[in-house]
Each structure stands twice: as C-alpha cells, then as structure tokens.
Amino acid sequence: MLAMKQRSCALLGAAGDEDNGVGGDADHRTRKANTHKKRFRKKIESEEDEDGEVIARGAAERQVKRRTSDEGSESEEERLCDQREREQLEQNIRERDTAATRKLTEPKLLRREKEEAMRRSDALEKNGLEALRRVSRQEYLKKREQKKLEELRDDIEDEQYLFDGVKLNEAEYLELRYKKEIYELVKKRSEDADNTSEYRMPEAYDQEGGVNQEKRFSVALQRYRDATAAGKMNPLAEQEAWEEHQIGKATLTFASKNKKQISGDHQFVFEDQIDFIKASVMDGENTIDDEESTEREKSTAALEEERKTLPIYPYRDELLKAVHDHQILIIVGETGSGKTTQIPQYLHEAGYTMRGKVGCTQPRRVAAMSVAARVSQEMGVKLGHEVGYSIRFEDCTSEKTLVKYMTDGMLLREFLGDPELASYSVVMVDEAHERTLSTDILFGLVKDIARFRLDLKLLITSATLDAEKFSDYFDSAPIFKIPGRRYPVDIHYTKAPEADYLDAAIVSVLQIHATKPCGDILVFFTGQEEIETAEEILKHRTRGLGTKIADLIICPIYANLPTELQAKIFEPTPEGARKVVLATNIAETSLTIDGIKYVIDPGFCKMKSYNPRIGMESLLVAPISKASANQRAGRSGRTGPGKCFRLYTAYSYHNELEDNTLPEIQRTNLASVVLTLKSLGINDLLNFDFMDGPPCEALLKALELLFALGALNKLGELTKVGRRMAEFPLDPMLSKMIVASEKYECSDEIISIAAMLSIGNSIFYCPKEKRVHAYNARMNFHTGNVGDHIALLKVYNSWKETNYSTQWCYENYIQVRKMKRARDVRDQLEGLLKRVEIEVTSSPNVEAIKKAITSGFFPHSARLQKNGCYRTVKHPQIVHIHPSSGLAQVIPTPRWVLYHELALTTKEYMRQVTELKPKWLLEIAPHYYQLKDVDDRSGFPTIL
C-alpha cells in the first residue's frame, strides 16, 4: 500500500510539492491534483508489476523527490520505510562524496586516463545517436558540468577560494570560476572574430556529397526560381504549387495600380447602413516608399543596396553589440523590418558562425523555405549550402550549413538527438508572439540550456504587445526595439454592437464598394460555411446593380479550398474592378495578400479548446484578442495607408477583448508534449519552467494516458515502449498502435492507417451540388462494414494501386493534396520503423490489424446503450457515431466500438469508428479493463 502511494506520487512528478506555490490558487490546484492522485492510486492498485523496463537514471534525485512528496505520511509502517529510505539516501550521498574526494587525491596521470575514457564514451554516446540507447539530456549536461568542475578543482592548489578578493566556499568558488572561464573563452573568441576582417566563403561543394544531395539542392533552387514565373500551377502537384507560390512572394509583389476612382456621388442607396466612428489611427512607421522590386535576377550589389534600405540596417552595429554583451536578447520588430532575413546574416558576418550554426525557427514551413531562399540569394550562395532550411519531409542543409532556418517543431525534434544543441552558437526563435505549442516548449528548453551553455546566444523576437512578458520570463533579458515599415491604418468602430455580424460584414463591403476609393477589401470570417454563405449573398446583392457600379470580384479563401481556387486571390485586380477577399484566419498570419486597403473585422474566429476531464476537443466560435485584432488591422497597411472597420464597438475592444490569445499549450491535448518532454529526460513536468503552464488537469490526464499505454512506468519514467513511441511524430495513441503492430505482424497496414488518421478528417471532398455522388463514392470503401479505419486503409491502397493517380482521386471525391501528404507521412513512418527496429510486415488478417489498432486506442472504447446511443466505457459519457462514418447506418448497430477521437459540435460525436470485440479489451489492456467493465448490464448479452 505504501509503495503504491510512493509510486503514484512519483508518477505525478512533484504534485506534492505544489503546496509551496503561491496563495489560494495553489491550494486549489493541489486539491485538484489530490483527487487525481486518488483516482490514479486506484488504477495502480489494480496493476501488476510487469513492465519494469526502466531506464535507470537519476535514482537519488527521485528518492529525494519521493521523500519530500511523502511528508506527512501517517502510519508507523510508512515512517519506518521512510527511515530506511533516508538511510539509503544518506549512504548514497556518502559514497558519492568519498568518490569525489578520491578523485581529488588520485594521481593526476591515472585521472587523465579516466577522463580520456570518459570523454570517449561521451563522444560515443553523443555521436552514436542510436535512438534507444540515447543518454538523457540532463544526465549529459550534469556529467559535462561535473567534468568541468573537476578540471577546475585541479587548479586549486592553495585551497584559497578567493574570487575578486571575496572569500567564498568551495561550491560558490567553483561555480564562479566555471562561469568566468567560459565567459573569457567566449569573449576571446568573439574578439578574435571581430579582428578578422575577412571571412572565408567556402567554395561550391560540387564534388562533395552524394548525388541525391546535389539533386535535392538543385530541385530546391529550381523551385525557388520557377516560383517567380507565376501562374503556372501544376495540377499534379497542388501542394508544391501552393508552396511555390508562397516562395514566389519573397520577391514578387502584386499590386493593383492606377485604378479608376469611383465617383463620389452615386445613386445607390442600400437598405441598411452601418455607422462607423473613426476612433484611432494605428501609426505607421518609417513609411519609406521602397517596396521590394519585382525584378527576378539581381546582381549581388543591387541586393546589397537593397539590404541597406531595410529599417533594421541603421541598428546593425548596435544590435551586434547587444548580442555580444548579453546572452539572451528580446528583439521587438514589426513585420517588414527585415529582422528574419537580416539578423542571421549580421551574426554570420560578425563571425558567430565560426563556432557553430546560427539557427532560426519559424512557425510555418513555407516561411522557413522562402526566407532561406531569400537569404541564400542575398548572400550569393547556393540554397542548401551555407544557407539552408529544414522542415518535415525535406532537409535542405548540408554539413557546411552555417545559417539554418527551420520550423520550430523541427528544432524540438533536434533536441532529441542533440540534447544541448552543441552545433549551434546562436538560436533565434522568430515570431515568438504567436506562441505555438512548439515555441512554448522550446522556450523552456532553450532557457534551461542557456544556463549551462554560456557561449550560446539566444534571440527571441516578438511583436510589441508582450515583449515585457518575454523579458520577465528570460530572467529580465534586455529588449531591443526595431521599428517596422508599415503605413498608418485608420481604425473605425461601430456605434452600436451588431447583432448579426455576417450581415453587417456584407453591408459594410457594399458600403465601401460604393463610396470609397479603389483598393481591395479583406473580410475575416470564422469558417468555410460562413464564407460560402457570404459569397452567395454578395453575388445576389451585386447582381441587380448593373454597370453603374464597378465590378466586385469575390474571392473566397480557406485552407481546405482546392489550391487552384486559392491561387485566384493572388491575381492582380483588373482595372476598374474591386476585389473582395473572404478569408478565415488563414489571412491573419499564414498568407499575405497585397493590394488590400480595407479590412473588415467582425471580431470572431474559431478556436480549438480541449476538455481534459472527458478528453474531448471542440471547435468553437470565440471573440478574438486585441493582438489578433491589431494583426488583422495591419493587413490593410502593407502597400499603402489603409482602413480597418471593426464590427464591434470601441468599448468592446477596450473592455471585452483579451489582450492576447490563450496560448495553444493551455488549450490542447498534451499527451504528445508530455511524451516528448519525458524522452528529453524531463521527469518533473509540473515544475517544468513553462512560460504559461498548461492546466494541471491536462498534464495529469496526459500522464495517465501515457501510463495506460505503457509509455511510462509506475514511477513516471519512460519505458522502452515509450522510448520507441517518442520516435514517431504522431499522437501517442497512434505511435502505440504502430509499436504494437510488430506483435501482430501488420506494420505495413498500420502505418498506412496511422498516416491517414494523422492527416485529419478532410480527406473526402464533398461539393454541395454533388453530394449524392460523393456519398456513394465514399461508401464504396465501406463494403462489408469493416469500419472506418480499414476503409481508410482501402482508400490508401486503392490509390497506390492506381499508381497514385490524381484522376482516381477526382473520380472518388478525394482530396489529392491530403493523399499526397498521407504518402509523405507514410514514407516517413516507414523510415522510422527501421530506426526502432520494427520489420515492415504485411498481413491480410483484418482481425490482427484491428487488434493492433486496439492496442493503441483501447482507452477510446464505447458500448451501445438501450436507447441507441453509445457510452464511453472508462469515463462514462454519452456519445454518437458521426454521420460521416461508414458505421453510422449499419444494421445491426455494432455493440462495441473503438473511436479515433471525440469531437463536440452539435452533439458529442465519435469520428473514425471501428467495431470491436470486448474480449480484445481484456486481452490487450488487462491493466485498464476489468471483467466488470466489459460485463454487460445494459440488457444485451455480451459475446466474449
């Protein structure tokens, strides 16, 4: 019983330590944690001691933790055990201490040998990179520091711990010496760098590297060049075309010029008008009119000149000095200041790349690619050589890469192989204000590393609003401000709140169209449905206006829109016409449309939120934040002064909107985050230094799930299974499914299913006018009521059989783009299978495949109720089969089902459902289900 309690405490990280928190909030959180502990303990009591595959490390640390978290234990038995443990701990400490003193007295020669051996094994471990034998990051760092301290100890011979004339104890003295030494080293190196006036530019590497590498570079470069020859969208490569287009924008600007001014006196009177009040002007800064030229090929000299016109240029030396003087720097710069392209170049020119790479993270793939392409052009080198980028499915870097752009998730993955980012001298986290999940985790990790690696420079760039917060988080790091280049934007609010924002938005569009001078309009909506409705109404209303009014070109844009149609928004507006772009949040950050002069902002967006208690995600319409509203407004001031019409009152803006959008980490399922952190050796998650910690309940839920999946043992440590799971960039349940497929010898099928599941639920395309056809096509894959998982497998395999035919996709109402992505994911998973030593085996046995799925998704089981609904087994909750499922209309209704996810829309729906035999639950997850769970009390006889 006692052991049980200790286990649960350790598993929960430092839940017990929480009482040291601040005020009543901590109390509340502790109480919550305690109820979870109780629940957890119950679960653990039903456990057997079978999966003891622990990667032993930090044992003493754990003991300390267990001791502290168990304070206040009641029984005599517990106290005795506690006593024993304390003795053990003290024994450990004694041993360690004597070992340390022994080291000090041993002859130097012997010690050198030992150190050499240690160094070699360090190097081995570091370079070995063998996933399963990876050394934990913390252990590695500790060892490294220890070694350094020992070296310092050698130097102290007179036993006088004087540092700058102050007498210190040994520990303090060593620490200071350690820090000072590294500081001196860094200073010397950078001084050396400063004194060198010339930097050797490596030659082209044409002879080096494999053929593939070479081919890849040229393809990447070609892509970049081709992108500027816009308009040629290859229907066979939608995704690529889309990305090409995005890259093209790095050098191209589309602007509508010289449009005819619409005469001020017009005879149209719309039924309703909205009164706007101009309330404020968002100031423009540095409004120099030198937009990037549209010329494609430019001499290096011309590019060099262009670089000098960027707003950041006058701050170059000041910035470099700040970087030199401070380890961590917060940089505030508006879009257009050139920070993303210039800072890494400045750092390179200042010699920082001589002792490691300059890494720069971006939240989006396209941004990483296009910026890298731009910078390589500016530096006059081949993309992929000195300047490269690294995104999922595409690593365009080489050994010679000095400046590396990458997605933030990619850097996170790099942590797994390189626990202290040894190959980097500077890490720049760009667009930090967006607070993506990966960025938030990176913050914690880089902050930690910076404490050990004093030679590592850290740059965090953010928008103005929360710079202070970043500074506070990074130990009061100095803030460096760079002005952006933006035109002023007039902000207008409505006089009174609008009841129907959709209607109000349409009225405003017409109002602007009829009364304001030329310039395109951008309207923000929440989703596809709204956009389609708005499009219809607008078309209807403009139809009757005849030729008295200029043409209104309506362009919808949302992520699920087929790419050919998306390209339409980038076409220049014909003379005399006006373009109105109806967009989702995609236009807020992900893509930039030039020529926009008016923005209409209804103030809403769809936001995902997660309920950890029942494990359900929901997508709800919610008011945007002030930061978001300003971002939207700024979209109108890119090519000239703009106007933003907000469909809410100034009062609402100031008093009702939040300052910032809730960071993603606080509203998402954390299972995969927790697995990643655990595999980085971070065991104490509740005390991990998050900038904004996620809800305690969500963390506990994630731990609970990972424990059930066998990824964590009872002490909350990563097991071998967990270590293998962490290799896959997927949700842990999908990863578990893959790991389990080894046992059922169907890994080939399972990775196809995992790939299909991971790309989401928009594989089937369903145009309104062809609904019946689309439905029939979809149902073809469901013959035999095999369930949605197997149906997805059928879709993938059929596509493969047609040699990945685009035509086949059109015929079957399937989105080619998504299928291509699934193929990429599948290829990646196949590669990773080798890494975790799972053979690719194919099995025709459907039951085996379903069992493998069950191994990952057993917590997601539901049983039929008398009334035809389903109820989830473990955390009782009434749910329904989603109508898009192949099992939605099957008769007889399956009694037991397994679902991929729960989603709250109009009802609580299960998406992607497969029939299940209850005996599998007992067979596969005996630790999770007991007989009474699958024993039927609902009136149906259970078939076991």
Next chain:
DNA sequence: GAGCACTGC
C-alpha cells in the same frame, strides 16, 4: 443525416 479555424513534427 452532419460539417471541417490554423499550424507543426
């Protein structure tokens, strides 16, 4: 008989 903001590994 419903519906799917947006990213990322």
